[in-house]
Amino acid sequence: MNDFLIYSKQCFINNQLVEATLYIKNEKIHQVIKGLHTIENIPFLDYGNLIVMPGIIDAHVHINEPGREDWEGFETATKAAAIGGITTLIEMPLNASPVTTTVESFKIKQNAATGKLHVNCGFYGGIIPTNANDIEALINEGVFGIKGFLTHSGINEFPNITREHLEAIAPVLKKYNIPLLLHCELSDNNVPKVNNPKSYQEYLQSRPQHWETNAIDLALEIQERFDIKVHIVHLSASEGLERIKKRKQKTNKLTVETCSHYLYFNAENIPDASPIYKCAPPIREKQNNDLLWNAVLNDDFNFLASDHSPAPPERKQLEEGDFFKAWGGISGLQFTLPLLFSEGRQRGLTLEKLIPLLTENPAEFLGLEQQKGKLQEGFDADITVWDDSETFTITEEIIQHKHKATPYLNETLFGKVIHTFVNGVQVVENGKLKIHRQGKLLLNKIERR
Ligand SMILES: [Zn+2]
Incomplete structure (x- = not known):
C-alpha cells in the first residue's frame, strides 16, 4: 500500500484540529485536503474522531x-518508540561503548543501528576533555549537536568538561551553527553530608538547585x-x-527542554529506597513541579x-535501594505522549500547545523543520493516530523497552496510540508492531555559514 488516504475530523494542521484528508504517496504527505475526500482506487482510512498528528x-x-x-x-x-507514537528519535553520545566522541566511534554506532530501526534515528556527538579536535569531523559526519556534561556523567569514558573546553570548541560550533547541548549541573561541596543513602530527601539535597543555576549561568555566558x-x-x-527567559528575549540561539518525569512526579511522593526514580538532576518538590508546569503553559520550554x-x-539497585550507588536514569520512552497529555489536561494544557512541543518544535531545533514535525504537503509521512478519550494502564506486558523496570508501572493514563506511520508505512496497529524496520538513519546535512 504505497498510496492511501488518511481521514479524521481531528487532523492537526496549522496548529488547529480540523477535518481533513491526507493523501500519502511515496513516503510523503502528497496532499492535504480540507474535509472528507476520496479518490477512486486509493485506499481510504477513516479515523473518525481520533487525533491525527505529526509523529512525535x-x-x-x-x-x-x-x-x-x-x-x-x-x-x-525503536519498537517501544513506534508503539508510543514516536517516529523520530535522536540518540545521545553516551551510554554506548564506545561513546560517540570520534568519527570512528560514530561509524561504529551507525553500523550498530543499521537494520534495526523501527523509527527514524539520528545522533548527537559528545565533547569530552580530550576530543576538541574531533568535533569538526563529527559535525561533517552528520551529528545533530554536540553534548557535554558539566559534572560527572556517570560513565567514566565520558568525563565532564569545563569552561576551557567549551571555549575551545565554540568557534567550530559557530562555523556550522550546530547546537551545544549541556547537562547543566555544576557540582560543588556546598551540600549536606549523606547519612542514609536510601533516603530520597538526602539524594535530592545532594544535587541542589544551585548546581543547575550555576551551570546555566556558565552556559548563558558561553552562548552570549x-x-x-x-x-x-x-x-x-x-x-x-x-x-x-531573560536571555531568550535577546536571542533565538538559546533553547531549553524538560522531560516527562520532572512534570509527572514530585519528590514528596517518592518513597525511600526506590532508586527506580533516580535521575540527575533529581525530581524535585511539588512546588517546583508546579513552577515547571507554569513554564510549559507559558511557552518557556x-x-x-x-x-x-x-x-x-x-x-538501578532495585533490591538494595541505595540512591547513591544506583544508575541515574529513567526508562519511559514509550509513554511520553499519554504521560504528558494525562497530567497536562488537568493543568489546562491544550492539544494545540502540547502537540507542537512534541513535533514541530523539536523538528525546528534539529533543523528538520522543512521535512518533519507538521502535517504539510511535501513533508515525510510520519504520522501518529491516537485516542484522547481512551485510558489504559501501564503493565509489564505492554512495556517494550528492554527492561520492564520503570517508575511509570501501573499508572493509568489517558491517550492511547492506535496507529503509527513511519515514512508512509503503517507500522503499528493497536499497540503491536506489525511492519518492521521502516526507520531510516538520519544524518544532519550541515550548511556552512
Ligand atoms: Zn540524558
Missing part, C-alpha cells in the same frame, strides 16, 4: 548500543560570548527559568523529551 520527535534518548546492549538496544528502543546555539537539556530546577535512560535492574 524525541530529541533526547539513550539507547546504549553498541557495548551496553544489556541496558537497551536499537531494536527494543560566542553567539552560538546552546541547548539546556532536562531542566529540573525552576530557579533556572527566569535567567533563561522549546520542547519536551523523554530522556529515556534505562539500565538493568541490578544497576
Whole structure:
C-alpha cells in the first residue's frame, strides 16, 4: 500500500484540529485536503474522531548500543518508540561503548543501528576533555549537536568538561551553527553530608538547585560570548527559568527542554529506597513541579523529551535501594505522549500547545523543520493516530523497552496510540508492531555559514 488516504475530523494542521484528508504517496504527505475526500482506487482510512498528528520527535534518548546492549538496544528502543507514537528519535553520545566522541566511534554506532530501526534515528556527538579536535569531523559526519556534561556523567569514558573546553570548541560550533547541548549541573561541596543513602530527601539535597543555576549561568555566558546555539537539556530546577527567559528575549540561539518525569512526579511522593526514580538532576518538590508546569503553559520550554535512560535492574539497585550507588536514569520512552497529555489536561494544557512541543518544535531545533514535525504537503509521512478519550494502564506486558523496570508501572493514563506511520508505512496497529524496520538513519546535512 504505497498510496492511501488518511481521514479524521481531528487532523492537526496549522496548529488547529480540523477535518481533513491526507493523501500519502511515496513516503510523503502528497496532499492535504480540507474535509472528507476520496479518490477512486486509493485506499481510504477513516479515523473518525481520533487525533491525527505529526509523529512525535524525541530529541533526547539513550539507547546504549553498541557495548551496553544489556541496558537497551536499537531494536527494543525503536519498537517501544513506534508503539508510543514516536517516529523520530535522536540518540545521545553516551551510554554506548564506545561513546560517540570520534568519527570512528560514530561509524561504529551507525553500523550498530543499521537494520534495526523501527523509527527514524539520528545522533548527537559528545565533547569530552580530550576530543576538541574531533568535533569538526563529527559535525561533517552528520551529528545533530554536540553534548557535554558539566559534572560527572556517570560513565567514566565520558568525563565532564569545563569552561576551557567549551571555549575551545565554540568557534567550530559557530562555523556550522550546530547546537551545544549541556547537562547543566555544576557540582560543588556546598551540600549536606549523606547519612542514609536510601533516603530520597538526602539524594535530592545532594544535587541542589544551585548546581543547575550555576551551570546555566556558565552556559548563558558561553552562548552570549560566542553567539552560538546552546541547548539546556532536562531542566529540573525552576530557579533556572527566569535567567533563561531573560536571555531568550535577546536571542533565538538559546533553547531549553524538560522531560516527562520532572512534570509527572514530585519528590514528596517518592518513597525511600526506590532508586527506580533516580535521575540527575533529581525530581524535585511539588512546588517546583508546579513552577515547571507554569513554564510549559507559558511557552518557556522549546520542547519536551523523554530522556529515556534505562539500565538493568541490578544497576538501578532495585533490591538494595541505595540512591547513591544506583544508575541515574529513567526508562519511559514509550509513554511520553499519554504521560504528558494525562497530567497536562488537568493543568489546562491544550492539544494545540502540547502537540507542537512534541513535533514541530523539536523538528525546528534539529533543523528538520522543512521535512518533519507538521502535517504539510511535501513533508515525510510520519504520522501518529491516537485516542484522547481512551485510558489504559501501564503493565509489564505492554512495556517494550528492554527492561520492564520503570517508575511509570501501573499508572493509568489517558491517550492511547492506535496507529503509527513511519515514512508512509503503517507500522503499528493497536499497540503491536506489525511492519518492521521502516526507520531510516538520519544524518544532519550541515550548511556552512
Ligand atoms: Zn540524558
